Amino acid sequence: MDLTRFTPPELLLLHSKVADELRDRGITRSSNNPTGDLAEYLFCKAFGWTQAGNSQANVDAIGSDGKRFQIKGRRVTRFNKSRQLSAIRDMAGSHFDYLAGILFNEDYTVLRAALIPHAVALAKATYVAHTNSHRFLLRDDIWNAPDVRDVTTQLQSVEF
Structure with missing residues (x-):
């Protein structure tokens, strides 16, 4: 995945969505690091x-x-x-x-x-x-x- 094409707001949104997905899958329990x-x-x-x-x-x-x-x-x-x-x-x-x-x-x-x-x-x-x-x-x-x-x-x- 080429992340260089994303703007900073898009990268932060992606980070947020990845964090939510990890939590939904039960791999993480919080929204922290x-x-x-x-x-x-x-x-x-x-x-x-x-x-x-x-x-x-x-x-x-x-x-x-x-x-x-x-x-x-x-x-x-x-x-x-x-x-x-x-x-x-x-x-x-x-x-x-x-x-x-x-x-x-x-x-x-x-x-x-x-x-x-x-x-x-x-x-x-x-x-x-x-x-x-x-x-x-x-x-x-x-x-x-x-x-x-x-x-x-x-x-x-x-x-x-």
């Missing part, structure tokens, strides 16, 4: 987890075994290579058992994904006082941490 919603969708679809309600704090999904997951995603682009996930609130409260983290390529294909035990995530995170949250960077070394499970292949194989 699709990264977080897509991360939740892929993890839940890959592992059969149940998505928590939008209002449930600190837990995004629950496994059939009762394990609780906080799901975070980051899209790495040529303009921003940061691997910092969005803020994790009340991390010390142990509201989740695993941090499910995913890195997307610029085109939203899966670059890498991991299931990180809460204790490992907490040890690798940094507390940020002015946001009262923890910052977590999904660096390559996390896949070598104890009990971290590489689930890249499982998420790459999700069809939708």
Whole structure:
């Protein structure tokens, strides 16, 4: 598709319609940036987890075994290579058992994904006082941490 022929208002309209269609198909749950919603969708679809309600704090999904997951995603682009996930609130409260983290390529294909035990995530995170949250960077070394499970292949194989 040659997007150069579209005016800025037409591109914004297209963006809006794509966002609506993704929501209608159940891939996203909000009208926000699709990264977080897509991360939740892929993890839940890959592992059969149940998505928590939008209002449930600190837990995004629950496994059939009762394990609780906080799901975070980051899209790495040529303009921003940061691997910092969005803020994790009340991390010390142990509201989740695993941090499910995913890195997307610029085109939203899966670059890498991991299931990180809460204790490992907490040890690798940094507390940020002015946001009262923890910052977590999904660096390559996390896949070598104890009990971290590489689930890249499982998420790459999700069809939708």
